Amino acid sequence: MTAQTIIQSLASGLLMGLLYGLIAVGLALIFGLMDVVNFAHGEFLMIAMYLTFFLFAFFAIDPLLAAPLVAAALFVFGAVVYLLIVRFAVRAKANTGMVQIFSTFGLAIVMRGLAQFFFTPDYRSITHSWLGGKTISIAGIYLPVPQLVGALVSIAAFGALYFFINRTDFGRALEATREDAGAVALVGIDKNKVFALGWGLGAALVGLAGAVMAMFFYIYPDVGASFALIAYVTVALGGFGSVFGAFAGGIVVGLVEASTALILPPSLKSVGIYAVYLLVVFVRPRGLFGSI
Amino acid sequence: MTISRRNVLLGATASAALLPLAARAQAPEVVIGVIYPLSGSSAQIGVDAQKSYETALEIINKYYDFDLPLARGEGLPGLGGAKIRLVFADHQADPQKGRAEAERLITQEKVCAIIGTYQSAVAVTVSQICERYQIPFMSADNSSPSLHRRGLKFYFRAAPHDEMFSAAMFDFFDAMRKKGTRIDTLSLFHEDTIFGTDSGNAQLKLANERGYKVVADIKYRANSPSLSAEVQQLKAGNADVLMPSSYTTDGILLIKTMAELGYKPSAIVAQDAGFSEKALYDAVGDKLEGVISRGSFSLDLAAKRPMVGKINAMYKEKSGKDLNDFSSRQFMALIVMAEAINRAKSTDGDKIREALVATNIPGESTIMPWKRVKFDEMGQNNDADPVLLQYIGGKFVTIFPPQAAVAEATWPMK
Numbered sequence A: 001m002t003a004q005t006i007i008q009s010l011a012s013g014l015l016m017g018l019l020y021g022l023i024a025v026g027l028a029l030i031f032g033l034m035d036v037v038n039f040a041h042g043e044f045l046m047i048a049m050y051l052t053f054f055l056f057a058f059f060a061i062d063p064l065l066a067a068p069l070v071a072a073a074l075f076v077f078g079a080v081v082y083l084l085i086v087r088f089a090v091r092a093k094a095n096t097g098m099v100q101i102f103s104t105f106g107l108a109i110v111m112r113g114l115a116q117f118f119f120t121p122d123y124r125s126i127t128h129s130w131l132g133g134k135t136i137s138i139a140g141i142y143l144p145v146p147q148l149v150g151a152l153v154s155i156a157a158f159g160a161l162y163f164f165i166n167r168t169d170f171g172r173a174l175e176a177t178r179e180d181a182g183a184v185a186l187v188g189i190d191k192n193k194v195f196a197l198g199w200g201l202g203a204a205l206v207g208l209a210g211a212v213m214a215m216f217f218y219i220y221p222d223v224g225a226s227f228a229l230i231a232y233v234t235v236a237l238g239g240f241g242s243v244f245g246a247f248a249g250g251i252v253v254g255l256v257e258a259s260t261a262l263i264l265p266p267s268l269k270s271v272g273i274y275a276v277y278l279l280v281v282f283v284r285p286r287g288l289f290g291s292i
Numbered sequence B: 001m002t003i004s005r006r007n008v009l010l011g012a013t014a015s016a017a018l019l020p021l022a023a024r025a026q027a028p029e030v031v032i033g034v035i036y037p038l039s040g041s042s043a044q045i046g047v048d049a050q051k052s053y054e055t056a057l058e059i060i061n062k063y064y065d066f067d068l069p070l071a072r073g074e075g076l077p078g079l080g081g082a083k084i085r086l087v088f089a090d091h092q093a094d095p096q097k098g099r100a101e102a103e104r105l106i107t108q109e110k111v112c113a114i115i116g117t118y119q120s121a122v123a124v125t126v127s128q129i130c131e132r133y134q135i136p137f138m139s140a141d142n143s144s145p146s147l148h149r150r151g152l153k154f155y156f157r158a159a160p161h162d163e164m165f166s167a168a169m170f171d172f173f174d175a176m177r178k179k180g181t182r183i184d185t186l187s188l189f190h191e192d193t194i195f196g197t198d199s200g201n202a203q204l205k206l207a208n209e210r211g212y213k214v215v216a217d218i219k220y221r222a223n224s225p226s227l228s229a230e231v232q233q234l235k236a237g238n239a240d241v242l243m244p245s246s247y248t249t250d251g252i253l254l255i256k257t258m259a260e261l262g263y264k265p266s267a268i269v270a271q272d273a274g275f276s277e278k279a280l281y282d283a284v285g286d287k288l289e290g291v292i293s294r295g296s297f298s299l300d301l302a303a304k305r306p307m308v309g310k311i312n313a314m315y316k317e318k319s320g321k322d323l324n325d326f327s328s329r330q331f332m333a334l335i336v337m338a339e340a341i342n343r344a345k346s347t348d349g350d351k352i353r354e355a356l357v358a359t360n361i362p363g364e365s366t367i368m369p370w371k372r373v374k375f376d377e378m379g380q381n382n383d384a385d386p387v388l389l390q391y392i393g394g395k396f397v398t399i400f401p402p403q404a405a406v407a408e409a410t411w412p413m414k
Helices: A003-034 A041-058 A063-089 A096-119 A143-166 A168-178 A181-186 A189-215 A224-238 A245-265 A266-281 B004-026 B043-060 B095-107 B120-133 B145-150 B160-177 B194-210 B228-237 B248-259 B278-287 B299-303 B305-321 B325-345 B349-356
Strands: A134-138 A141-144 B031-035 B083-090 B111-115 B138-141 B183-190 B213-220 B241-245 B292-295 B387-392 B395-400
Touching: A003 A143, A003 A168, A003 A189, A003 A224, A003 A245, A003 B387, A041 A063, A041 A096, A041 A134, A041 A189, A063 A096, A063 A189, A134 A143, A143 A168, A143 A189, A143 A245, A168 A181, A168 A189, A181 A189, A181 B305, A224 A245, A224 A266, A245 A266, A245 B228, A266 B213, A266 B228, B004 B120, B031 B043, B031 B095, B031 B325, B043 B083, B043 B305, B043 B325, B083 B095, B083 B325, B095 B111, B095 B120, B111 B120, B111 B325, B120 B138, B120 B145, B120 B194, B138 B325, B145 B194, B160 B194, B160 B241, B160 B292, B160 B387, B160 B395, B183 B194, B183 B228, B194 B213, B194 B241, B213 B228, B228 B248, B241 B292, B248 B278, B292 B395, B299 B305, B299 B395, B305 B325, B325 B349
Parallel strands: B031 B083, B031 B111, B111 B138, B183 B213, B183 B241
Antiparallel strands: A134 A141, B292 B387, B387 B395
8 A cells, every 4th residue: 555545545535525514514404403304315415416417418507507506496495395394294293203204204205206207217427517527636646626626615615604604694593593493483583484594505505515416426316325324424423413513524424434445345435434423423422513 | 405595696606706717717818027126226227127028028929020939929829829918026126125026926916937136136035935936037137156056946047147257258368368468467346245246256266267367356335425445446456457347326436436536447348237238338438438348148149130130129119228238138038938938838837947947949049149048957048158248439349259259359448
């Protein structure tokens, strides 16, 4: 094993980790806001990837330009999912937890089924994008441009999110609602509006991730599944509900995955992630940055 | 004995109950279960397979002038012209679902035979259930060699398995070496279910036997979100030939990641699976000029056997795709099974099994480059000769073995 191999592994892991963070942050945001785990998170990612693909295939819009459009579309989609489904699920009189789980879980299955019906289970790829397939090589270390841009988008998105939550009225309303949804009603904040916007924001972030991913990953109805699993681990690792925990969690997962593959056979590379996850659960159950 | 009213009623009820049976006997029907992933990550395979089975069904149930068993004539003459009906079941690539679905097909749908399954891991459980109910199982497109070595009496496979496929690859390497091409080192890259594992083991064994050095033997997790660590090890090994055994998803990601990390092997010789799928070439075909894959089917055969072209056209009309290594094997599986049922003149599992054991179909009466279809005592057809195909200019051409080849191999690949 040379130094070059190690640096290359860590660089690839870091890039992938930043993307994992971007995929996971929407999940963390929604959970932090209203204690609901969105089990359809992977399917949100899938829809975003398909949307990027169709914008490319029918209108020749490059994924890079499509990203804001996809994020906007997912924002609307997320808000609609809240208003039509989750809003009612959280009002359930009995067994609220189960109702929430099953409603988003059911949504996931429906979305996957519809995607398979309408888009066919065939594997799609965006073959010629501006960045697709391009690679920068620095002293023998290869950095694929789509992932590099994805990592930058991720950092920018987290930066914007930080500003948004800490510096804007809506961000403060979001924080307040998350602290005490009952109390905010007294000061005239519409809880439903904040939740809907929170869902929209969470979905928009995963939409952004989907658009970036579409540049280098294949697209099919089940594509969300493996990323969603990593997103749940990322969120649990970073701390449930903590937006910046997701950022840190993503990086940790990416780096651990890459370094495990250096030591163990690659088929066991997820072992590292889950080992770290278990360790965190045992030693610090609320996650690295969790506040619960 | 006096005949009471009750007796008359009973008799009437009994004959009424028998009526549907009698009616069924007049329009006989043979029900065969077909079990594939129709949803989940490999659903497209199942969807395409369905079209292939429907093509074969049409040829059996209607009259076609092909030199193929049961093509001329309608239905199964051995069973009074009975038509075949297929019942499709979805196993979602999950061995446990496969087990449950096989059981349902046998007990609820009353199928007399089952064909499947694409994933070898699912074939394991489905064939066990078939064995228990004494229903013949035909592995249409499973290629793991361990499948037929389990001592099952009701297991049959007309197509080659991965040791035969891998042997063909090494025969090809030997032939290339004789011509002076340098092939000393190999990198194996295989996924972690039974398909990849068996294929990797077979290749490792052959490499050792024939004096090739395996510089990297990488087993990876199927459907990984990222393969950059794996590709790096392949790159570090930099073997003369890269030998992947991957399904479509991983195949696409492998080729993309290789390009991203600047790894270009001088040759790729793939164990089929993803590398026979249109989706893979749609996604990364530009990076695959000159890739070699094994196969059991080649459209080049259409030049010698016109019916291959016609059947391909029938399939293409249904699916929008050309017959490939999978759809062709699926097609043949139903033909071979139906041919045996026809000879068995019965839908009884044991009788069909006996007929399958006695199968002897000459290669010319198939759409494959095979010598013939004849099962050994383990249910494997050892006369199914594999071919190697090279992807050149957007299509596959047969390059090996010499008797089937239409072109010389381009080596190294571009």
